[in-house]
Amino acid sequence: MIDVLYFAWLRERIGLPREAVETSAATVADLVAELSDREERYALAFSDLSAVRVALDQELADFDAPLAGVREVAFFPPMTGG
Amino acid sequence: MEIRLQQAAFLAGDELDGFTARAEGAGAIVSFSGIVRDDSGQLSEMVIEHYPGMTERALEAIAAEAVERWKLIDALVIHRFGPMKPGAQIMMVATAARHRRAAFEAAEFLMDYLKSRAPFWKQEHGPDGARWVAAKDEDEAALDRW
Numbered sequence: 001m002i003d004v005l006y007f008a009w010l011r012e013r014i015g016l017p018r019e020a021v022e023t024s025a026a027t028v029a030d031l032v033a034e035l036s037d038r039e040e041r042y043a044l045a046f047s048d049l050s051a052v053r054v055a056l057d058q059e060l061a062d063f064d065a066p067l068a069g070v071r072e073v074a075f076f077p078p079m080t081g082g
Numbered sequence: 083m084e085i086r087l088q089q090a091a092f093l094a095g096d097e098l099d100g101f102t103a104r105a106e107g108a109g110a111i112v113s114f115s116g117i118v119r120d121d122s123g124q125l126s127e128m129v130i131e132h133y134p135g136m137t138e139r140a141l142e143a144i145a146a147e148a149v150e151r152w153k154l155i156d157a158l159v160i161h162r163f164g165p166m167k168p169g170a171q172i173m174m175v176a177t178a179a180r181h182r183r184a185a186f187e188a189a190e191f192l193m194d195y196l197k198s199r200a201p202f203w204k205q206e207h208g209p210d211g212a213r214w215v216a217a218k219d220e221d222e223a224a225l226d227r228w
Contacts, residue, residue, distance in 0.1 A: 008131055008203035009214050058136035060199070074133060074201075078217030081130075081161065081202030082116050082173060082193055 002031075002067065006045075007076035010052065013045040028054050029063045031073065045075075053078055083149055083157050085141045087132070089164040094174050101158045105178035108155045112185040113176040114193055120168035124208040130163045130172065133201035137161075140200040144192060152188040154179050159192065161202065194224045 005018045025031035036043040046052065054061050055074040067073070084101075086092075094115050102111050118128045145157045154177055161173040175192045179185040204215040 005133070007133055007201065008205070055133070055136055055201070058133070058139055074136070076133070076201060077203060077214065078222070079198055079201055080204045080215045080217050081200045082197035 002070060003072045004031075004035075005072065005074040007074065009077055010045050010075050014041055023067075025067055027063070027067060028056070028061065028065050028073065031067060032063065051077055083142075083145050084159070085138065085145055086160045087137055087141065088160070088162055091162070091170065092160055092174075094171055097158065097160060097174060098176060101156065101176045101178065105156045107180065108178035108185075109180045110182035110185040111176060111178050112182070112189040113174060114189050115174045116172040118166050118168050118170045118172055122208065125168050125206055126209075127165045127167055127207045128170075128172075129165045129205045129207065129212075131203045131205065132161075132163045136201050137163075141196070144195045144199060147195075148177065148188040148192050151191070152177070152179060152184040154184065154188055157188065157192070159196070161196070161200070163202070191228050194221075194228065197221045198225060 001020050001022055003018060004021045006014050011017050023031055023034055025034050032046050036046050049063060053076055054063060056065055056070045057072050098113050105111060141159050145159050148154060149157050156178040158176040166172060175189055177185045177188040198221050206213050206215060
C-alpha cells in the first residue's frame with residue numbers, strides 16, 4: 001500500500017486529496033500508467049507529464065525513480081511559492 | 083535559523099527588528115517581503131495551498147544551505163498559506179551576515195529556491211472564478227545561477 005497525494009489542479013482534476021493505492025508498480029512512471037488505465041480522470045490529469053512534478057516521501061524525484069520502500073508519493077504542478 | 087509556516091498575518095517590521103536584535107555580530111541584514119499583487123485590478127483574493135510536512139522540510143533544507151554557503155549568522159523564513167487579500171504580505175526572508183554581499187546573495191538564493199522548490203501553489207480568485215497561477219520558465223532558469 002502506498003499513500004498517493006495530489007495537490008492544486010491535480011487534486012481538483014482527480015477529485016481527491018489523497019488515497020491509499022494497492023500497487024506493484026516498480027517506478028513512478030509505472031504507477032502513473034496504472035492510475036491512468038484505471039479511470040479517465042487520472043488519464044486526463046496525467047496527460048502532460050511535463051506539467052507534473054513528483055515527490056517520494058516528501059523529496060522531489062524523477063518519474064523513473066523506483067518505488068521500492070516508498071510510503072508516500074505526491075503529484076503536483078510546478079511550484080509557485082514566494 | 084528560523085522557519086515559520088503559518089496562516090496568520092505577520093508584521094514584517096516587528097519580525098525584522100527581532101531578527102536584527104538576535105543577530106549578534108552581524109554587520110549586514112537584508113530582508114525581502116513578497117506581497118499579493120493584483121495586476122488585473124479584479125483579484126478578490128489569493129489562496130495558497132501547500133504540502134504539510136514537505137513544505138517545512140524543503141524550507142529548512144533551503145535555509146540551511148544558504149546559511150552554510152554564505153556563512154550567515156542567521157536566516158529567517160516566514161511563509162503564509164490560506165486566503166490572502168491583495169496587498170497582504172505573503173512571506174518574508176531575512177539574512178544576517180558580517181558583510182552585505184553575503185546577505186544580499188543569500189537572500190536572492192533563498193527567494194529563487196523558495197519559488198520553485200518549496201511546495202506552494204497560488205490560486206487567484208476573481209469575478210470569473212479561480213485560476214491556478216502557472217510557474218514561469220524564468221523562475222526555473224533562475225536556479226542555474228546558483
